Amino acid sequence: MLPDFDEFRRRADAVRARIAEACARSGRNAGEVELLAVTKSHPAAAAELAARYGLRAVGENRVQEGIDKRAQTAAAVAWELIGHLQSNKARPAARHFDRIQSVDSEKLLDILDRSACELGKIQAVLLQVNAGLDPAKSGVEPEEAPRLLAAALVRKNIRVDGLMTIAPLSDDPDIARRTFARLREIRDRLAADSATRLRELSMGMSADLDAAVAEGSTLVRVGTALFGPRN
Ligand SMILES: *Cc1c(COP(=O)(O)O)cnc(C)c1O
DSSP, X not given: OOOOHHHHHHHHHHHHHHHHHHHHHTTOOGGGOEEEEEOTXXXXXXXXXXXXXXXXXXXXXXXXXXXXXXXXXXXXXXXXXXXXXXXXGHHHHHHHXXXXXXXXXXXXXXXXXXHHHHHTOOEEEEEEBOTTOOTTSOSBOXXXXXXXXXXXXXXXXXXXXXXXXXXXXXXXXXXXXXXXXXXXXXXXXXXXXXTOOOOEEEOOOTTTXXXXXXXXXXXXXXXXXXXXXXX
């Protein structure tokens, strides 16, 4: 069951308070951290709630589900793909998503670049890095990240906004925190070596966003804390 708007507003305010608190503790400005509403598995009305609250964007993890919901949503909100992308879905993903956070191969870059060129758009992407070295997670291995970034930077219809990671599932909060710290270090090194800004660090979800913000997240991807559990 989706919350009504008043309940959604209470939950979103509470998430923003967590972000503000984590920022205060680490000397950051809360304005540097965006809240992305993860609407996967919820009806299109979830995106309407997020838009009405004033969020810029929503996140979906499946291409077709995102396309269907976008078609049902009147509100002006940006759509970001946060789930693993297979190359046979890359063309429709480029057509229908404002940003793709899960780019982890040159093959994907290639198809996205060609599709974006045909569509007359610049495709914004994040490079997904498996910063937690988790065999269960997709994303490029940290040592492969420089090569993937170099491949992205030479493609004219691709714009790299930054990096994304998902922390390994663990009862130990230190594991998530170390994963987020590692992504920031990878970003800092890549940005310096390539003289690109790579502003976005997409890291942190309902359970671990506090640690992610403490380590420099600029974009937390939150589903459960806003919309409740998924079936
Ligand atoms: C589902 C999902 C989220 C949101 O997770 P919650 O725990 O519900 O906040 C964030 N990022 C990705 C990549 C996801 O697939």
